[in-house]
Amino acid sequence: MKRTVIPMGPQHPVLPEPLVLDLILEDEKVVDAIPTIGYVHRGLEMMVERVEYTEMGFVVERICGICSFMHGMGYCVSLESIMNVEVPERARWLRLIWAEISRIQSHLLWLGLGADAFGFENLFMHCWRMREEILDIFEKTTGGRIIHSVNRIGGVKRDISDSELAAILVKLEELGAAFKQTAGVFGSDPSIAHRLGGVGVLTTEDARSVDVVGPMARASGIATDTRLIGANGYDQLEFEPVVETAGDCLARVVVRMREIDQSIDLVRQAIEKMPKGEGMPLENRPRGNPLGEVFTRLEQPRGEVLYYVKANGTKNLERFRARTPTFANIPAMIKLVKGCDLADVPNIIVTIDPCISCTER
């Protein structure tokens, strides 16, 4: 049969970021897809040679506008483990709280984009209205809506007062209750079920063979979650990874919806367990220059992220590398796209939650 090549992207209404997929079609069926990335490459990893390691954290945050907090945190955690810096306890809990709030923000953003991709503009607006409230929390506590710049090597720059923390928790619980209504639409609407159910099924075996990470893996029945290794204070919280077994697009939506509730619960636990009081130490400034190399793992909203940092005892790092979750999930996306209908391609691309800015840095 004659084959047609349809280039999808870099600008496409459904894509939040520039990704190119050359779709090779036989009639309406996709038989192959060739991804191309590199449209938003900014050379951030090269910048470590110019920017001093103390300031590089602020640049690393700008890898991505959605998981910016976690990127800054990952960089700081890496440098802290190279330099053997003990982070003050309250600072560690604050990081965890911000990280979980940014996960809620990211999932709400994604649910909105997903809803927009499968034609529910109203749902998109509802999700983003809730996300706006989270961004207000960020602006109040960190000073920035998207780029927070509160992480520093050895701690955090700003404190959140106990009364503010209580107010945040109240806000999050209200938001969780309001989200239930929206989640009900995602879960019960017949056209969403028709559009997503059974589409782009990634079986557990396939998921293992292409090494997917994050919500994508959990939607395929793999109970993987980097938070379970217990670093950064997660060992003191009680949680189970959210797992769905269907492996289709709908399961990926459900996993992310349930993770919003889970994150609200984690914030509640963290606020209960963190040391209370004003004026507690928030920062242990490191001394000297780092020497050594380290791998750090974190669970970002999109999955496991790896940072490799190699320091040579000077003010500038020798090498900085981030393996982002989207990069790990692209092979799965190609696997899913092969054999599906052209009309399902946008849904499959969107449900892996691609963050191309992260992938290209």
Added chain:
Amino acid sequence: MANPLNLPMVGRSLRNLVSRPATRRYPTEIRPRFAGARGTIEFDVETCNFCMLCARRCPAAAITASREERYWAIEQLTCIGCGVCVDVCNKGSLSMSVNSRTVHTHADVGPQGQRPGHEEWRKPALAAEVPSGS
């Protein structure tokens, strides 16, 4: 065919008719920035001693300064608002206001080729600091 008596949208529509709008009436009703929000870098040339720390630390290389010429300049549109310069300033010359940066709708290039968002200060040398013989 849906049961005409079981329309969840009816209740929701009625609720939406009487509830407050979810959005702000933006141009007339503007939410002020929160205290402590990161906005624009403000500079006080009177207190600056041109130690150059801010220019050296700026991750975006937005600050240029010169001790000899007693000159300090910032490219507001290059600035990423991280606040490193405010943290390192020993003299308290730098502060961060909550106001967001001015939008430049066209490239107004200054007489010396300054780009939009360029702000500069020059401080006349104090008599006591002028080296003798000059």
